[in-house]
Amino acid sequence: MSEATGPIVLLRQGELDLAIRLEHCLEVHRNMEITPVLGGNDAEGVINLRGELVPVVDLAAALGVPPRQSVLRRRIVICQWQTDRIGVLVDDVLGIQESSQELRRRPSTFPDGLQGFCLGITQVHGRLCFLLDVRALLEGRRVPSEEETA
Numbered sequence: 001m002s003e004a005t006g007p008i009v010l011l012r013q014g015e016l017d018l019a020i021r022l023e024h025c026l027e028v029h030r031n032m033e034i035t036p037v038l039g040g041n042d043a044e045g046v047i048n049l050r051g052e053l054v055p056v057v058d059l060a061a062a063l064g065v066p067p068r069q070s071v072l073r074r075r076i077v078i079c080q081w082q083t084d085r086i087g088v089l090v091d092d093v094l095g096i097q098e099s100s101q102e103l104r105r106r107p108s109t110f111p112d113g114l115q116g117f118c119l120g121i122t123q124v125h126g127r128l129c130f131l132l133d134v135r136a137l138l139e140g141r142r143v144p145s146e147e148e149t150a
């Protein structure tokens with residue numbers, strides 16, 4: 001099964017080229033303080049985004065690959081699915097691409113850390129790019145209560 005990907009935000013984590021559909025990306029930040037949370041269901045922690053606590057997941061840790069950038073140079077991509085938000089910590093944000101390439105769904109070719117979080121593979125500038133499923137990232141995490149962050 002395949003479908004057109006439409007506009008995507010290109011990301012890089014380690015050697016992997018990743019993407020998120022533009023419709024799910026709200027903004028990109030760097031140098032934000034991430035507050036660690038105990039029992040955060042695999043979240044790296046939370047950030048305070050204009051008064052709202054947003055969980056942050058580190059793709060390097062989820063994929064089991066070392067980050068290529070220092071903490072200060074990494075980016076947090078704020079994504080939304082319906083009314084829920086999540087921050088995705090990545091090495092770099094490469095830009096927005098209008099992709100007319102088809103999205104191919106071949107789970108057997110997804111890296112182990114992307115199993116369950118990948119919608120499929122597309123090609124961008126001659127390189128394979130894994131399209132992340134924002135809904136799946138959110139379903140595995142939750143926003144901690146204010147007591148947990150205090």
